[in-house]
Amino acid sequence: MSLPKFISYLHLEKNYSEHTRNAYQRDIQSFIAFCSGFHDLEDIDRVEYPIIRSWIVALVNTQISNRSVNRKIASLKAYYKFLQQIGTIAANPLAKHKALKTSKKIEVPFSEDEMQRVLSQLPFGDDFEGRRDKLIIELLYATGIRRSELINLKMNDVKLDVRSIKVLGKRNKERIVPLLSPTVALFNTYIPLRNQLETIREGEFVFLTNSGNKIYETLVYRIINGYFSRVSSKVKRSPHILRHTFATHLLNKGADLNSVKELLGHSSLASTQVYTHNSIAELKKIHASAHPRGKEPKGQ
Numbered sequence: 214m215s216l217p218k219f220i221s222y223l224h225l226e227k228n229y230s231e232h233t234r235n236a237y238q239r240d241i242q243s244f245i246a247f248c249s250g251f252h253d254l255e256d257i258d259r260v261e262y263p264i265i266r267s268w269i270v271a272l273v274n275t276q277i278s279n280r281s282v283n284r285k286i287a288s289l290k291a292y293y294k295f296l297q298q299i300g301t302i303a304a305n306p307l308a309k310h311k312a313l314k315t316s317k318k319i320e321v322p323f324s325e326d327e328m329q330r331v332l333s334q335l336p337f338g339d340d341f342e343g344r345r346d347k348l349i350i351e352l353l354y355a356t357g358i359r360r361s362e363l364i365n366l367k368m369n370d371v372k373l374d375v376r377s378i379k380v381l382g383k384r385n386k387e388r389i390v391p392l393l394s395p396t397v398a399l400f401n402t403y404i405p406l407r408n409q410l411e412t413i414r415e416g417e418f419v420f421l422t423n424s425g426n427k428i429y430e431t432l433v434y435r436i437i438n439g440y441f442s443r444v445s446s447k448v449k450r451s452p453h454i455l456r457h458t459f460a461t462h463l464l465n466k467g468a469d470l471n472s473v474k475e476l477l478g479h480s481s482l483a484s485t486q487v488y489t490h491n492s493i494a495e496l497k498k499i500h501a502s503a504h505p506r507g508k509e510p511k512g513q
Contacts, residue, residue, distance in 0.1 A: 228384040240288035262306045279313040322458035330444040344403040357459035360452040366419045382478040
């Protein structure tokens, strides 16, 4: 079986993060377990589509979402594409497979009022945690960086004198993101408190816990969810919603789609266009209110 080679390929050739590589491995290992348990098949390298289809049916019957099923199949498809590339198989058994239909997932951004209430009205406190939490929210909203990019932001990547940060994005792609004046001001109040922590174990990183370790994913989620639950009734209050809010607010104010794409670190416009749903809704309102033909004629 070529799974170890495939995971190594994702790491060395594709520059995928450890989190992504682990997701691919889990998906493929679940298929291996299925083949072993239901088809007495230990080597999946030369499996045929009918067996894969039986796995898809089994997954659907567990009532997981079609989106989750499609992700697992995409992992398996990438595996067989790799086997093709190295000459282990002649054809990809999933080459003609069509993804299951999924409903469009529309993320609802925070409103400008909600952002204003969190950043200007809620009490954060002047201690280390208060300054850190406010800077985390400000930075996510003001730059649109991903949660993983925030967690891994290093001190030497922050250039307050030129108001920018260097971000290491997906597939180890670097980009420079500008900082706004309020963000720089929050950095200037946070960093002295950070440097005064009693113990600093992972000092190369900007955002630390009280114990001096690098912050982690669930902590960032708890910070965002905790503060926004006080001003917003939205069901989803996650770091990604702040990224979505960043893009939507820029587009609503007339920002160029290509510029937003560069700020977000997307490799293609297609990835950025998912954020245009709400900006189009805003444009419809502006169009209807501003155009002479936008008002309904009376008496008709």
